Amino acid sequence: MLYREAGDFKTSYHADNQTFPIKFDRVGFWVTMAIAFLVIPFMINDYWANAIFVPFLIYAVAAIGLNILTGYCGQVSLGTGGFMAVGAYACYKLMTAFPDVSIVIHIVLAGGITAAVGAAFGLPSLRIKGFYLAVATLAAQFFLVWLFNKVSWFYNYSASGQINAPERFVAGVAVTGPNTAPWAQYMICLVFLTACALLARNLTRGTIGRSWMAIRDMDIAAEIIGVNPLKAKLTAFAVSSFFIGISGALFFAVYLGAVEVGEAFGIQKSFLVLFMIIIGGLGSIFGSFAGAAFLVLLPVALKVIGVDLLGWPTDLVAHLQLVIIGGLIMFFLIKEPHGLAQLWRLAKEKLRLWPFPY
């Protein structure tokens, strides 16, 4: 009824090319933005920020990054954890070396440094594909974690090998350190996520995005029609690593505050982000959000239901969670390889035809 193109006339090319061509979607987008920016910051408390919203926002940035590389450009990567570590350690070194510069600039610079590292590790993708590339990025994962553990310059020679985020302010409000208000944590992550999502959405709709997708669908054909594979693959690695670096910097500075590289950015982090885009939907910005939300919320929801409501032992619930996530991944890979985003797309198609399906 509400969800249809009929009657929504476009009178300019600009209007025809907009991100959300259907009015209902546009309204939905602005309502979501209004709730996210104007309602939640006033209602959020420590638990909601630290257990749900902040991890969701940060993982969504990481998932968008990996989705650009894997979903849009078709290059499988298992190095997400390592690249997040680059973002975190770059941010830490910048924060401690230049304490007077704004943390926002540090986070963006950390993304830039990660982009450079990511592009360097993307070089082999010109020669190798598929499983072999996955193994090459796996090497990046292990090498980077080893590097940050081994070279004490990266953690400023501290005895424990941990990095701790000092207190930093944006417009006089603390956004890192223990005295950060939950709304401030939430807002800085939300601003970065919004900026990243808009950037990613528009990149994927333009020339660069189309060249990525051409490479993904068939690289030889793409080369024949004039797509430069070197440029396409390296930009995909760089842009993807930029987002992942930002998420790593936020993860360390805003969310955890103290990080130990092997534990926080190990191989399981790479898998977690990969599962997010598989469950959420490969090649979809919305899918990145859906996957991040799903995998952040599922453990919390299971815990609330299993432990707090039903009174089950905590270890049983923790094991059950592994079983459920494993089962879901197999289910999605077999039944719906395009993930939650495809379910959402199908629902929208059905709504357009409702109440007269054919």
Next chain:
Amino acid sequence: MKMKRLAAMAMGAMVAAAPAMADLVIPDLSYRTGPYAAGGTPFSDGYQDYFALLNARDGGIGGEAVRIVECETGYNTEKGVECYESTKGEGALIYQPLSTGITYQIIPKATADQIPIHTMGYGRTSAANGEVFNWVFNYPANYWDAASVAVNYLLDENGGSLDGKTIALVYHNSAYGKEPIRTLEALSEMHGFELSQLAVDHPGQEQKSQWLQIRRERPDYVLMWGWGVMNQVAVQEAANIGFPMENFIGNWWAGAEHDVTPAGDAANGYKSLNMNRVVDYPVLAEIQSMVHDAGNAAGDGSNLGSVLYVRGMYAAMLAAEAIAKAQEIHGEADVTPAMVRDGMAALEITEARMGELGMAGIGPEFSVSCQNHGGSGQGLVQQWNASAGVWEPLTDFIAPDKSVIEPLIAEDSAAFASENNITPGCL
């Protein structure tokens, strides 16, 4: 995004609906899953069973019932943070995360929220300086004490000199494993032994190359800072290369039954430190009759009396004594976290009191003050007897070399204070 928000709202309603009861809330950030569960499970069982005993026998502490809120962390810092945030709202009085990584994570948060943390023999060593770390306690001993106790024991074995000896440190490549390095380096300079460092990555199942290196270098002694599955693998590997077990000493997190039983007879003679003596205490019989037989055992009840169970029970006893002390200081049964902190800062554990509690000699006598949150720092050395299947204490409590540790603590805590703009002082 909309679906998520809906689910979030529904969950918020559930969380808010949980009733707030007036009792003493003790969160137990346990881990019964993952590669460290073998150590986490008995500790948590002991921790919970002791509070269950207090509830059953004395009606709680000072007439207030104790309510345990268990939260599974899996030894993972992210889940630890989530557990901390979800339990602190219930009026948590004292945190005992049993993980150095999670401890580093929650030290700033708990300080800002004014909730005390007790990290017994783990966590951040320089928290022993109570003037910088007002809310963190690591009595009765810390890692640097452990390193010094181990070296003092070796000095004793070698007639007072370790000159020209080689000691290898096999450590978990994390904040936990890296903690003793600074002290051992200072001690190696002082006593003239050579220290070689071998890192083992999480979770610790891959140690072949480290032990091949040990076989090649033939150090006189091997010290180990291990935890979880890493310990079993290390003991097995040491047996495989034929390293003499009596020269292999683990710290107090690498000396429980489950660490040595997989290697069978080959583990005979393996030594480890311990901060609590393990014998058949009368309190264990009380737990058996009043908690386990009543069907209230935490976990499956099979860990009663094991090394880490006793340590968990010891941790619970120290927490309960601190709460009792807080009730005494403030004359109020329903204490707040800030009052419990006062109780911890004034805690005094005597032989007589441990005897009254049915656990005579479980730990060293010590007293806590505003300045010193670290306790006496003593530890003993125990040895595994594989045929009898028991850990036998070899020594009495050995004192660490405070002249080495205290300057290091002062230095590290001063660095933390300047990084975080803390003016050292008592609350």
